[in-house]
Amino acid sequence: MEYKHIHIIYFSPTHTSAKIAYAIAEGLGGDVLLESDMTYEALAEEVEIHSDELTIVAAPVYGGRVAETAMERLRAFQAHQAPVVPVVVYGNRDYEDALKELSDTLAEAGFIPVSAGAFIGEHSYSRKDMPIAAGRPDGIDLEIATNFGRTIRKKLELVDELSDLKPLEVKGNFPYKVKGPSKPQAPVTDEDLCTQCEYCLDVCPVSAISIADDRMFSDPTVCIKCCACVKECPEGARTFDTPYTAMLHKNFNARREPELFV
Ligand SMILES: Cc1cc2nc3c(=O)[nH]c(=O)nc-3n(C[C@H](O)[C@H](O)[C@H](O)COP(=O)(O)O)c2cc1C
Incomplete structure (x- = not known):
């Protein structure tokens, strides 16, 4: 065909x-x-x-x-x-x-x-x-x-x-598989590095990021933890701190x- x-x-x-x-x-x-x-x-x-x-x-x-x-x-x-x-x-x-x-x-x-x-x-x-x-x-x-x-x-x-x-x-x-409960959490911004270019707003798939009082704010109840904003921030100002990183790095490196x- x-x-x-x-x-x-x-x-x-x-x-x-x-x-x-x-x-x-x-x-x-x-x-x-x-x-x-x-x-x-x-x-x-x-x-x-x-x-x-x-x-x-x-x-x-x-x-x-x-x-x-x-x-x-x-x-x-x-x-x-x-x-x-x-x-x-x-x-x-x-x-x-x-x-x-x-x-x-x-x-x-x-x-x-x-x-x-x-x-x-x-x-x-x-x-x-x-x-x-x-x-x-x-x-x-x-x-x-x-x-x-x-x-x-x-x-x-x-x-x-x-x-x-x-x-x-x-x-x-x-x-x-039934997924376990997931704690609301979102990446955070290092204010010293952030230039407020707002690129993170563009790459967030669920519009979880906004600017409030001249600071980037991520709504943890909306964030899906995809980490697009972390990986794409031109200044490296966004981080997502989760214990899964160390666990996955240690146990799933093969x-x-x-x-x-x-
Ligand atoms: C909330 C969340 C849960 C994830 N769960 C798994 C998983 O169960 N197993 C796995 O191997 N990777 C998991 N990942 C990693 C993604 O599947 C992987 O990074 C994928 O390449 C992302 O696709 P994308 O680049 O198209 O967004 C997870 C990532 C996130 C953000």
Whole structure:
């Protein structure tokens, strides 16, 4: 079967999921690349995906599940028997039930999952002094992602109809992992370094940051702890202090590799 368009849909505060989606799209080829970046806002209206479009949906793993904000924003997409490649990106600890959750949710929205993958990205909580999967996806990961795209392309070329494909099985359990309670917390600003350029306001996916009394204020009840503001502050003025950084750095330093379900 042939597809006219490749469509990448992603939620990716620190850009690792987006990088993987682009690398897979490169391997898939196709004439037109459509992009729906769901990181900074939700769509105002529902979007119908057509069956001549091959869609890649990429999102980060938060607590062994798909990041909640991604799940909310993905609800805007409905499909009518359109092929999809669900992709999750996680910070070298584990992705637990996230890929299954994403794949099942897309199937419920009318997509047909054809292949899926779990990739590794630098952990949101990684720091220079305590790196966790720092610099990933690296060249090796991106090559695996592009080759994965080529493999999917060949797989689809071999069938006339999507219904000729075997239903896709991915790793993960149902009922999905229940996440423990999460304490409201947000990154803080070093006032001596901050120049109030307001870039952090632009990169926050949930508008948790504002200026009050000439100071940056992050609302911990809104913040999703994605650490985009920490990683992107041009002055290095934002930090997120969590005991998870040391724990993850110590216990999850053995390199994990992408897992592909073709
Ligand atoms: C709140 C939160 C929870 C996370 N939970 C996990 C997890 O359960 N397992 C894991 O390996 N990485 C976890 N991560 C790390 C992200 O999955 C990882 O950094 C990912 O590459 C971020 O994707 P993005 O760059 O597209 O935003 C978590 C990150 C955050 C902010």
